[in-house]
Amino acid sequence: MKNFKLLTIGYLLLMTISAFAQQTSKNRLSKIESDSLMIAYSKTTNIVFPFAIKSVDKGSPDILVQKAKGLENILQVKAAQKGFFQTNLTVVTADGKLYSFVLNYDEESPQLNLTLNKTKLDGQEIYFSDEIENxxxxxxxxxxxxxxxxxxxxxxxxxxxxxxxxxxxxxxxxxxxxxxxxxxxxxxxxxxxxxxxxxxxxxxxxxxxxxxxxxxxxxxxxxxxxxxxxxxxxxxxxxxxxxxxxxxxxxxxxxxxxxxxxxxxxxxxxxxxxxxxxxxx
CATH class of the missing domain: 2.60.40.1150 (Immunoglobulin-like)
Incomplete structure (x- = not known):
């Protein structure tokens, strides 16, 4: 009888660990890869996103960012400080997609104009804001x-x-x-x-x-x-x-x-x- 109880407890413990492992596997986060981006102090980098930009977060005040005037899907980026330490930039667009960039300084050969891959085939290259009608x-x-x-x-x-x-x-x-x-x-x-x-x-x-x-x-x-x-x-x-x-x-x-x-x-x-x-x- 004692051995039977030990076997029962062991079986229940094994089932609990298995269920926990399955749940942990389901809840595991997937990694979002970051793109590398070279920017300069005297030149502006333009990034064209497939959808309107809704949120921008930069990792350092050494970076300047702004939307292109009157446009919702073009972000302009440049260095506010020469030779800044590596930092990052996070952008969320209207389709709910998150973009992550690792920014490095390169005054001689920055990336100037980039277009991110579209998630839809049709549509215009430039998007004007729907919120600001006039x-x-x-x-x-x-x-x-x-x-x-x-x-x-x-x-x-x-x-x-x-x-x-x-x-x-x-x-x-x-x-x-x-x-x-x-x-x-x-x-x-x-x-x-x-x-x-x-x-x-x-x-x-x-x-x-x-x-x-x-x-x-x-x-x-x-x-x-x-x-x-x-x-x-x-x-x-x-x-x-x-x-x-x-x-x-x-x-x-x-x-x-x-x-x-x-x-x-x-x-x-x-x-x-x-x-x-x-x-x-």
């Missing part, structure tokens, strides 16, 4: 945001006589409009290298890279590249509608070309929800 409306609403008297207070930073402020947040349909004023109080011209929007983690965990998601503008009103000495400019950035998850914030970064007068605004979600609805055209 660019003219975006431009007109940007003007309304520019002249609107409603202001956001308290979002201002100054550095080396450069005042950088977010003084208006507006919305119409699926687009948000950010009114940003840059004042150059010095006598030296301020050449703009970058004015960009990121969603970042509030806290960086030790030995872990903070995830950074860039929000690409749909349209920019008064998009100048230089603020003359003792002058100012007010921009309006039209961005896809978004809110900020818990423990994250919106970083608006202004960087000087060939200079060190860099300024950054950190905006929390409680400020973004105080948005003004623009009247319908």
């Amino acid at each position: 660019d003219q409306y975006i431009q007109e609403y940007s003007k309304l945001a520019f002249y609107n008297k409603k202001k956001v207070r308290g979002e201002k930073e100054s550095f080396y006589d450069i005042d950088f402020s977010l003084n208006g947040i507006f919305i119409r349909d699926e687009v948000m409009y950010y009114r940003i004023k840059v004042t150059n109080n010095s006598k030296i011209n301020y050449d703009i290298d970058q004015l960009r929007f990121f969603i970042r983690d509030t806290k960086k965990v030790k030995r872990t890279a903070s995830q950074e998601i860039e929000i690409i503008p749909i349209y920019i009103l008064n998009n100048v590249v230089k603020i003359e000495g003792e002058a100012e400019n007010t921009f309006v950035f039209a961005l896809p509608k978004f809110t900020i998850p818990e423990k994250k914030y919106l970083a608006i970064q202004l960087m000087e070309k060939n200079g060190g007068r860099h300024v950054e605004l950190n905006v929390k979600n409680k400020k973004l929800v105080k948005v003004t609805v623009l009247p319908k055209l």
